[in-house]
Amino acid sequence: MNDSVLLKINHLKTHYHTPDGIVKAVDDVSFRLHSGQRLGLIGESGSGKSTIAYSLMRLIRSPGRIEAGEIVLDGIDLLGVSDEEMRQVRLADIALVSQGAMNSLNPVVRIKRQFIDGLENHGVRLTRREAHTRIIDLLVRVGLKPEVADMFPHELSGGMKQRVCIAIAISMEPKLIIADEPTSALDVVVQRRVMQTLLRVQAEIGAAVILIGHDMGLMAQFAERVGVMYAGKLVEEGPIHQIFRQPQHPYTQTLINSLPNLERKEMIPIAGRPPNLLHPPPGCVFHPRCPQVMERCKHEIPAVYHPSPDHRAACHLLDEPEPTRL
Ligand SMILES: Nc1ncnc2c1ncn2[C@@H]1O[C@H](COP(=O)(O)OP(=O)(O)O)[C@@H](O)[C@H]1O
Ligand code: SF4
Ligand SMILES: [Mg+2]
Numbered sequence: 001m002n003d004s005v006l007l008k009i010n011h012l013k014t015h016y017h018t019p020d021g022i023v024k025a026v027d028d029v030s031f032r033l034h035s036g037q038r039l040g041l042i043g044e045s046g047s048g049k050s051t052i053a054y055s056l057m058r059l060i061r062s063p064g065r066i067e068a069g070e071i072v073l074d075g076i077d078l079l080g081v082s083d084e085e086m087r088q089v090r091l092a093d094i095a096l097v098s099q100g101a102m103n104s105l106n107p108v109v110r111i112k113r114q115f116i117d118g119l120e121n122h123g124v125r126l127t128r129r130e131a132h133t134r135i136i137d138l139l140v141r142v143g144l145k146p147e148v149a150d151m152f153p154h155e156l157s158g159g160m161k162q163r164v165c166i167a168i169a170i171s172m173e174p175k176l177i178i179a180d181e182p183t184s185a186l187d188v189v190v191q192r193r194v195m196q197t198l199l200r201v202q203a204e205i206g207a208a209v210i211l212i213g214h215d216m217g218l219m220a221q222f223a224e225r226v227g228v229m230y231a232g233k234l235v236e237e238g239p240i241h242q243i244f245r246q247p248q249h250p251y252t253q254t255l256i257n258s259l260p261n262l263e264r265k266e267m268i269p270i271a272g273r274p275p276n277l278l279h280p281p282p283g284c285v286f287h288p289r290c291p292q293v294m295e296r297c298k299h300e301i302p303a304v305y306h307p308s309p310d311h312r313a314a315c316h317l318l319d320e321p322e323p324t325r326l
Contacts, residue, residue, distance in 0.1 A: 006175060006208050007033040007056075012069035014048075014055045017062075023277045025051040025064070027232035033208050035175070038199065040223030040240070041212045042255065044274050047229040049212045050098075053180045056210075057096055058086050074175060091122045095169035095207075097198070099181040102161035105153040111139075111164055112149040118168050138167040141204070143197050159190035166198050173205045180212040195222055216255050220244060228252045231275050231285040238311030248305075248313035250290050284316065292317060 014026040025048045033039050041049050054060050056071055058078060071078040073093060078086065105114060115135045119126065126134065136146045142163040153161055162182060169177060179198060183191035199222055202209045211223055219226055220240060227237040228251060236249040247253045258268040272289035275281055281288050287297040297316055305318035 004035050005032050006035045006037075006074055008070065008072040009052075009056070010070040010072075012052070012055060012071065013067040014051050014060055014064060015067050016064045018278070021278045024232050024280070025277065026055060029069075029229075029232075029234045031227055031234060031237055033176070033210065036203075036206050036208055038202070038209045038211060038222060038224045040219035040226040041210060041229060042214060042216060042219055042226060043229030044214060044270070046274055046277070048232040049229055050180055051232075052229075053096065053098075053178045053210070053212060056178065057090055057094060059090075092172050093174055094176045094178065095172070095174040096178045096180065097162075097165055097169050097182045099184050101165035101169075101182065102153075102158060102185070105161060105164065107153050109152070110149070111135075111151055111153070111156075114164075115149075115168060115171065118171060122172050124172075134171075138171055139164075141170070141201055142167045143193075157190075158186050159194055162186065162194050163197060166194070166201065170201050170205055170207070174207055177202055177207050177209045178212070179209060181214075182211075184213070191218070217259055228255065231277060231280055233285060233314065235286065235315070236311075236313040238308075238313075242308065242311050246307070248307050248311070248318060249286075249315045250292050250317070251286050252313070254291070284314075294320075 010030050012026055012029045013024070016023040016025055029052060041052065043049055051060070051064070055066055060066055066079060073089065076089065078089065081089070112135055115138065116131050119131070135149050139146060139148050144160060144163050148156065148160065148164070156164065182198065183194045186194060195218065199209070211219065213219060223240050225238065226240050226243050227234050228249065230251050236243065236247070236252045243252060244256060247256055254270050258270055260266055275285055275288070283299045284290070284297040284302050287293045290297065294316060300316065302314045302316045303319070304312050304314045306312050307318065
């Protein structure tokens with residue numbers, strides 16, 4: 001892994017202006033990603049994970065709007081560049097593989113043609129022979145047979161289609177791959193294999209990856225760092241082993257405790273419901289569900305604390321005297 005910072009997100013705020021009011025889907029989120037690094041973003045549905053992904057691609061559409069903050073990729077201020085420059089960045093530097101990616105394949109166009117169109121969109125002109133060699137190489141890299149090039153999407157299983165999307169995503173060797181719940185439409189065994197493929201090719205091309213999901217178990221296997229989202233806020237972030245051994249935020253603890261283990265095969269659902277982001281609770285947004293809630297949590301927004309230099313969490317418990325401390 002290379003040590004240089006590839007991506008900086010500073011104080012990002014992305015809101016949806018709905019007829020019922022403002023939804024603060026991403027509310028003051030900051031994090032960094034190094035070249036080649038694998039960051040997992042985890043949180044319940046509706047916590048703002050996809051809104052971060054779309055903000056990064058600058059694909060937020062009305063009624064959504066990036067209100068404030070900074071997104072810097074490889075030294076380029078993505079919120080400051082023109083639409084045309086951003087289009088180039090999207091084509092060459094960032095690739096998005098989403099849950100529904102496989103449905104974005106054109107059903108009446110052979111796989112080979114979809115690759116060629118993708119490459120041409122990126123301004124890559126190849127002879128027929130060069131294109132053929134490149135496509136076969138990409139397909140084989142993601143574990144597919146060369147024959148797939150001549151097939152139509154409906155002839156492929158969900159897992160195979162998702163592999164084709166990964167192959168298309170890496171065809172331009174992007175610096176950053178955003179994988180937004182890339183396997184959640186697939187069954188568990190296929191999920192794992194597709195994830196392994198995604199991360200193998202990610203390592204081969206040296207891309208960094210933001211892996212978005214809600215399965216802490218899957219994150220533990222594939223991410224180096226993890227960020228925990230709750231109601232539009234990044235409530236904890238740090239190296240995966242520290243998050244598992246010493247989770248600091250009660251929400252992270254709940255996520256980890258809910259995982260199946262040797263004695264218990266099922267995941268425990270988390271008690272309570274995620275907040276309505278139109279009317280988020282005052283103070284700490286997690287307080288109505290927090291098993292360790294204190295009086296101050298109901299009206300004071302917690303500051304961010306650093307239990308170690310590369311680990312942070314936003315919770316008042318980290319500001320309490322030792323005995324109550326986690
Ligand atoms: N187009 C939209 N219009 C209004 N609200 C939206 C829109 N897209 C997302 N939201 C709201 O923003 C919040 C975060 O959504 P999202 O980023 O999709 O979360 P996640 O990916 O973690 O499930 C949710 O409360 C969701 O209802
Ligand atoms: S600030 Fe309070 S309510 Fe929020 S997570 Fe910490 S202890 Fe729980
Ligand atoms: Mg999502």
